[in-house]
Amino acid sequence: MPGVPTHFVIADQVFDALRKAGAPQASLLNTRENLSFAYLGAIGASWGDLMAARPEVDTNEPNTFYFQAWLPILKLLSGAAQAGSPAGNGLYQDLKQIRGTLDKLSGVIKDKKKLALLGMLDELDQLNTIIKDVQTLVTSLSGLRDTIGKAIAAGAPAEKIAPANQWQPRDTLHGSHSGRFLQALQELANAGNDDRLKAYALGATIGYAADLCGNPYISNVVGAPYRNHWWRHRWIGTHIDTWVHGYYAAGGSSQVQFDNNDIPTPLYTNWPNLCKANLQQRIELPGIDQDSILQSLHDGVAVPALLPQAFLDYWKQAYKKAYGSTDPTASTGVDDQGLQSAYAMTWLILWLQTSGEAIPCMPPDQSNGPDNCGARPPWVAADGSVVVGGTVTPPPLPKPATDPSIGEVVSGILAAMLGVVQLMTGYVSGGIADIVAAVALVADGETDPDWEQLRCYEGWVMVFFYNLTNALHDMLKWSGLGFPYTQELAHDQFARQFTGKIEPVDAALNTVRSRRRENNTYPAGFWNPPPPPNASNWPNPPTEPLESPAENIYPVDLAWPFHFVDGFQFASTGAPPQQLNPLFSLPGASSPLVRDMDEWQARQGRIDTPDATNTFFGNAVDVSMELILKTQSSELLDWDLDGDPGIGFPTWLLPESGDPRSSAIPEA
Structure with missing residues (x-):
């Protein structure tokens, strides 16, 4: 799935477009605090990764599997007691x-x-x-391989059986009532006078579009949806994040060119690295610092409370409105302390990955x-x-x-x-x-x-x-917990020229560029990892049998991530960039696909039809602008933000384990 860096690149472009257009929403970005809330919203549903990620509770429940993979690393950094240490x-x-x-x-x-x-x-x-x-x-690193391996092997998303509001928040927010939740965020924010909440809702709209357009692309590179190969999605996502950040920081399609051997100018070595991007500063609120959060991890106590109560109440109310009458609880992390901890851990992990302080940025x-x-x-x-x-x-x-x-x-x-x-x-x-x-x-x-x-x-x-x-x-x-250096995206051009092989395995041609769509090859079935600590075959494309029915995946042909970010192709010398993936509408439709209720309803009935969809929404920047400037909150649709199982399906469930998919089952 697109990571925080990719969400932020998309948000930056949308914010700039709003300012250039003189849109009233641009005024929400005029203060540092509002901007922090806008970027926090732009993280989107991925913020659910760290709901219930609390240093003061047992590591089995209710902490998420993603946090369990991170926790031994964070304890190592903070000096917290671990087994045998x-x-x-x-x-x-x-x-x-x-x-x-x-x-x-x-x-x-x-x-x-x-x-x-x-x-x-x-x-x-x-x-x-x-x-x-x-x-x-x-x-202690020798023990980490087993600890991390177990968390990864055990951490697949919940099976898509109701009620969705009892899944981990990450899976609920991506795969259930996605439009309804965004609608609640927008309407509750607009009903009050707190610009911080309005800025968050603005960012959340961008996060929704980024996932909607980006996850199907990543599923193409992975060979399976997030639901079936969750850690390969994350591993591939870190490489796509590195490419997207470096490409746009180097000037994007107006400055970066690729030759016939897929070698960019400037070279990957000269693209800006994420390891010194300081992305944690985008969501920084007064009072936060790494020492206090690391001390919480060291002592096994709750993190400092930094989010204002008005925001906590707003977020919980939107969640409850979207997902039914179930009270937010500690077991899901959707309570005050869960939200505080999710914010602190999101900031800390970004600090670790992108500040260059804990791990110096020295390729x-x-x-x-x-x-x-x-x-x-x-x-x-x-x-x-x-x-x-x-x-x-x-x-x-x-x-x-x-x-x-x-x-x-x-x-x-x-x-x-x-x-x-x-x-x-x-x-x-x-x-x-x-x-x-x-x-x-x-x-x-x-x-x-x-x-x-x-x-x-x-x-x-x-x-x-x-x-x-x-x-x-x-x-x-x-x-899969950190980002590669941009120089690690390069491939061995001589090996490719003389043997046809793309080496190394983590080169961008293997981990970032999409694959050509081929019939009856998507989606691969559920990941079957080797037992821990050897549960580490996510660099391999899936070999699991096809999950029936086969579906189309995005895009149609070879493409780089700009295709889903802003749609603009590389520029040849002196030529302006051209957009390859603009906002899309079906022939005869009165609305773009992203808010086309008729097509959304039609796709509900085709969810178990092979190759049922063959169209995508357009790029995330244009989709964001459409949703911000031209879409009423009541028009927001419950698209599956994981792109599961193919392009542009509504959210769906299984009536019972092993049954065909259905988009007609109440989710909460």
Whole structure:
């Protein structure tokens, strides 16, 4: 499904279009607080991922499976107690202290301040304790592969059987009464005088359009709907998010061109990365900060309450209005604390993924060794082993191949990461040991500072520090919890030219570009993962049998994500971009498809007819503008925002498990 970055790109374009059009809705975006609520609304139904995601409750219920996959990572960062590991400082504080001390040391060396260097001796010596703590924390990574694997393997969406209001909120908001919920948000906001609520409803309209147009596209790349291959959807979504953010940040269709070998200019390497986009700032409200939320995770207590009560009451009332008389409860997360926690965790995860603070944004091609310091520092032996205080740490085993037929993303990859991180920690420890020894000699009056040697030591330690944090980046990327670097979207053009293979498996041609529509190939049936911890075959296209009846999926031919974002194709030199996917209306229809009640009702009756639909709504920007400027709230339709099972079906249920689909069953 489209992630937060893609939703924000679409929102930015819609906000700009509203301002240029002089639309009255643009006035809602004039204050920082209103804009934060508009972006929070633009996250759309995906906000339901973290309803009930509470650090103060047991991890089995009512926390979502998505949060269960994140929770061990967040505990590792916060220092919360985990199985076999007592509470501590946490990896975030340790890495922050290492980097802060080394950055300070770099400045002292650059300015050759001897007294300042001597004043850092105790601070440098403390890093030995910090390094040992990092080594202890890193050993817990071996257990993460099993924990994450179990959460992913067990975490498929609920079977589509009524009542929908007892599903996890993410599934309810995507697959049940989607138009009715948006209608409630709009009408309740417009009935009052709180511009924050109106801004949220405006953003929620964009979120609805982004999912409506984006999820069918992602289903095409995945080969199955979210309901059947939920984690492959998320893994593919992280690559599409990276492409969409980078492409539009690089100028979009007016600036980016692709040659006949699908190589962009500027190159992927030069597209802006998500890891320093600071997307958490888009939804920032006064009082929020990572330290307080991490402390809540560390202590296992409720997160700070930051959303205003007026918003909480508004959201709960809209949910109740859309999904029946069932009172919002803690079991679904649709209560005050559930909403507060969902907001805090959404902000925290965006901070972790896109701020560059917890995991520095340092793509491997940008992390260079210090100049004129040799090929390798003195504490690293020729075979890659590290010598720390006379103890030799052997090099890790070679990283396994990334052939997706090997069930390795959670198992082998993380096992390899464990070895790499342990060695990188040894590098850092070895370098710091030599720095401390050199400074100690200066303090004892044995020698004057060898500034050049210290520069090399510090430079090499920083290289290995970034290697260490890039190992964590790889762990999150391959687990489907983080975004790749844009350079990782590139493919091997020589392998493609001479063998016809697209390599590596995570190149954009495999993970971002759509596939040609072929008859009777969609949708693939329910994911059958290998048992944990090897439940990691989501890089593979599905091999499960076809779910009957076969349906069409969007788009018809090869396309890049601009097709569902704004519809504009790449520009050739000097030519203006052209739109390939404008707002769509059926022949003879009086309304665009997105609000065509007659066609919506007709599709209710065709939900079990093979290849029943062959048309899509248009691009998300134009659909958003149509819904904002020309659509009454009463005209909003209950489209299935997951694009399930094909293009543009109404929401639907199963009368009983295994029965044919139906769109005529009461959902709540």
